[in-house]
Amino acid sequence: MAKQGYVNLLHARIPAGTADTAPMVAARADLLSSGVYLPLADALAKVASEHVENGMVIDAGAGTGYYLAHVLDAVPAAYGLALDVSAVALRRAARAHARAGAAVWNLWEPWPVADSSASLILNVFAPRNASQFHRVLTEDGLLVVATPNHGHLRELGDLVISVDGGKDARLEDTLGERFTRVDRREVTQRVTLAPDRIRQVVEMGPSAHHLHRDGRRERLDAITGPVDVTLSFSVTLYRPVS
Ligand SMILES: C[S@@+](CC[C@H](N)C(=O)[O-])C[C@H]1O[C@@H](n2cnc3c(N)ncnc32)[C@H](O)[C@@H]1O
Incomplete structure (x- = not known):
């Protein structure tokens, strides 16, 4: 157990x-x-409050635990587990909510979680391991997957590269025959972002590794005023097939 509160x-x-x-x-x-991504957090919290009363909520690829904390606020009788391979992220996730624990784990390995023990799995822009989703969810559990839509951040062009396009077919391919889609909600809004926020949008994802290409860093540095951008996500709900 690290002194910052997560288990490695x-x-x-x-x-x-x-x-x-x-x-x-x-x-x-x-x-x-x-608060720029609050509409997505609110959408996830709403889904959770509509479908879950208690039990364990696992955030698979939780990052800093931001979305897990919102969901736990919406379901007062639930407790949470943040799983992520980044210890740096989990230092924050461990403090994100009083009812959440955090464990460093590789989602592609069998999870350190009992069979049929989670009432909800959240998966927000993170790897999807369908067989582990299926194993750890209760029979009436819910899987909620958030993905960026095609037009997400389109104004930023190649400054932002997405490794997680929300194409329905691809999402369903990943989940195979273990899950049935039961609902899909879209969260889209236009926001005006200051240059430092644009920089954070670029630097928080895989795009950060590609800034040396095609003059991207220079183009990012050249943004000195606010930019209107589209944020667009899908929140898709699945039930496990027994
Ligand atoms: C785009 S971030 C999303 C984080 C969080 N869900 C959010 O939206 O703020 C993807 C996360 O998945 C984690 N991740 C990537 N590969 C992983 C793996 N194999 N096992 C566990 N976590 C992984 C990364 O460390 C990162 O925190």
Whole structure:
């Protein structure tokens, strides 16, 4: 147990570049604290309050625990577990909510979680391990997946590269035959972001690793005024097939 409050259960080495790095996590935490992504957090909290009364909520690829905390606020009898391979992120997730614990784990390995023990799994822009989702969810549990839509941040062009397009077909392919889609909600809004927020949007994701290409860093540095951008996500709900 680390003094920052998370448990590190990860002994196997993981490929370099898998975990979010300290600068990425710092950028993400700053951006999220500005409230820009609050509509998505609210949408996830609403889904949870409509469908879940208690039990364990697992946030698979929880990052700083921002969305898990919102969901736990909406379901007072539930408790949470943040799983992520980034210890830097989990230092924050461990403090994100009084009813949440946090464990460093590689989602592609069998999870350190009992069968049929979670009433809700959240998966927000993070890897999807369908067989583990299915194993740990209760029979009447709910899987909620948030993905960016095609037009998400389109104004920023190639400054932002998405590794997680929300194409329905791809999402359903990943989940295979273990899950049935029961609902899908779209969260779209236009926001005006100051240059430092634009920088955080770019630096909090994989785009941070590609800024040396095609003059991207220069183009990012050249943004000195506010920019209107589209934020667009899908929140898709699945039930496990028994
Ligand atoms: C785009 S971030 C999203 C974080 C959080 N859900 C949010 O939206 O703020 C993706 C997260 O997945 C984590 N991640 C990537 N590969 C992983 C793996 N194999 N096992 C566990 N976590 C992983 C990263 O460390 C990162 O925190």
